[in-house]
Amino acid sequence: MTQEVLILPGDGIGPEITAEAVKVLVALKASDNLDINTTEDLVGGAAYDVHGVPLADETMAKAHAADAVLLGAVGGYKWESLDISVRPEKGLLRLRSEMQLFANLRPAFLYPQLADASTLKPEVVAGLDILIVRELTGGIYFGQPRGVRTLENGERQGYNTYVYSESEIKRIAHVAFQAAMKRNKKLTSVDKANVLEVTELWREVVDQIAPEYPEVEVNHMYVDNAAMQLVLNPKQFDVMVTGNMFGDILSDEASMLTGSIGMLASASLDANNKGMYEPSHGSAPDIAGQNLANPLATILSAAMMLRYSLGREDLAVKIETAVGKVLDQGLRTGDIFSDGMTRVSCSEMGDAVVAAL
């Protein structure tokens, strides 16, 4: 049966990078019996400009109906003065929430071919391979009450609520333990249990689950220390699990350690492995429309989609292998360029991956 893939290019470099990923998928339809149908729609600022909202209800319905969603990126200067309720980011948050994509997997992996791209010393990052498991549908991103109120003295006060229930913590902890079982069996749970009650509960629940995975070595780390340890000794980590906001911060920090955020994919999954896939980087409005962006993170996100949601591990591996080949060929977009390499555009990089499949 034909599987439905919804493509949401979004803003900034989003359209350019998703176009290259679609190119790869189209090639696989022809060469490898990939039986998918792709449809495109708007999200983020692009949707706001047309519909006045960053995600139209029809688009939401298409996402529900699809087997997987591939998203580029949302946001940009143009929409920064909009009210928070209609910002481009809200479109992304609505997708995550309504599709119940609670498990966000963000690998921070150092490509051996790009060892020199990191700002960290080679010996500190060589072989770096961290998987951050971020809770994505709860925490302070979605907590109620929230808003801005006027106090009795006439001044305004902004407020948000950081909230997690036991069941929310349990299900993301299980995802993280299972991921650790498939990797090096080390799990670091990150919280601020010395200050925040919500994360005290987080720590307690992770400890309750731990005996179900006796082979996994678990440790707990405060978020400030985790931010520090990622710089001091990142190779101590295998899988990290944390809430929505700490995960936002630490996954960006971790991915930048590799020096190649333009290479890093992500998956956001629901309880049945239906998912949304997007590059770890943002919409980079400064280089949008110039055919300069690195499409590999999006192409690798398409690979994750084939693996987790579309049951085609074979094609996921095929794409990942092809990406390795183009790196071996010395092809580099500007973000990962170094002396002696061949500088290519976004579309040339996509073409090269197709050729290497």
Place this chain on the structure above:
Amino acid sequence: MTQEVLILPGDGIGPEITAEAVKVLVALKASDNLDINTTEDLVGGAAYDVHGVPLADETMAKAHAADAVLLGAVGGYKWESLDISVRPEKGLLRLRSEMQLFANLRPAFLYPQLADASTLKPEVVAGLDILIVRELTGGIYFGQPRGVRTLENGERQGYNTYVYSESEIKRIAHVAFQAAMKRNKKLTSVDKANVLEVTELWREVVDQIAPEYPEVEVNHMYVDNAAMQLVLNPKQFDVMVTGNMFGDILSDEASMLTGSIGMLASASLDANNKGMYEPSHGSAPDIAGQNLANPLATILSAAMMLRYSLGREDLAVKIETAVGKVLDQGLRTGDIFSDGMTRVSCSEMGDAVVAAL
């Protein structure tokens, strides 16, 4: 008139490192007419073990009465299973809150003598000099309501409240702008205004204040991007201002970029420059009691105390110069040791600073 300094050594390496700072202060009393009286008291786990609370009311009263407080560090494995309300950290939080120390200044400075200690490539961090201004008495650290409740379905839910009023944001923004005026006149305000209403207000208030400091170049950055930019290009920053929790995370990350967190001081000030001073690092229970810790961050915190709260800029400079000298002499505690240097203990380092005064 004799000024009163309350010494709160705290836990872990706290007693060792504060002892060395006191050594320096005592030397200055003799040599430079430093007219202070020091008293010692308990905080953190050390206080809990004696009083059943991490800060006794009598100690709180002494802190109020003192002209300045010098604190070592709090916390450790021993007290990690205690309820959040009596944890060692709560003693520190009570001091910050009741003394109204809303302005936390955390320099992240690369000592030229320790250029090689960083895990980042030398060209990325050479000359690094960032001042993080962290709001310290508000935000999610102190927001109400907070706790753990039982939902109708019987499961527990933890919750905390991230809250800032306009006046809280204004006063910390002024501190940051004024600090920027004395430095390179660049201010980066860090928020998550694309998701959290409380930080949307933060951004708005910072923009309101900005015209009062026309010489300062202000920019806004999302916290996830800031965590990334600190790794990618830390030298783009001069002063950073942010809320309590983001400041906790980013200041630890930034200080670790220098590779010498054992060297970094901090000041926490109220509206009248009364303050509490502490090293940026923690209580390091793993090396406590072994005379291995680096006392320089605490000694440099004493220097900040002389500068901001005790009106003795001359002696602050004298201490800072002495610290430069011992580094030039090649003296190193274990945390900053490298080949060819002379390894010294905590107390030897303190002695060396006194000798170099």
